[in-house]
Amino acid sequence: xxxxxxxxxxxxxxxKMKKKLRIKAAFSLVLFxxxxxxxxxxxxxxxxxxxxxFLEMTxxxxxxxxxxxxxxMMALIITHLAMNWSMFRKELGILFG
Numbered sequence: 001x002x003x004x005x006x007x008x009x010x011x012x013x014x015x016k017m018k019k020k021l022r023i024k025a026a027f028s029l030v031l032f033x034x035x036x037x038x039x040x041x042x043x044x045x046x047x048x049x050x051x052x053x054f055l056e057m058t059x060x061x062x063x064x065x066x067x068x069x070x071x072x073m074m075a076l077i078i079t080h081l082a083m084n085w086s087m088f089r090k091e092l093g094i095l096f097g
Contacts (some may be wrong), residue, residue, distance in 0.1 A: 024083060031076050038073060041066050 011017040045062040047054040054062070081088060 001005065027083065031080055033078055034069075034073055037069060070084055 008021070011021055034091050042060060044054045045059065045066060046055060048057060048059040052058070057065075
């Protein structure tokens, strides 16, 4: 068993940590779903640029959607980094230390 799996198994036994892990897992699922939206918008933008429209949306429609969705994604990413700040700092220490 790798060290990360071991930490997660131990955390599952602690009710407080289990609750925290559930919140992080739910947020990660929202972030992943939003990422799939980014993939769809990117494909739609590219196709509508070449053909004039995609799923009855013009290139301009996709650019407007992309601008709004970009703000939503930035908020999700900032929240994700805030939720995982201590782990992120340790990873940066390993990367640059």
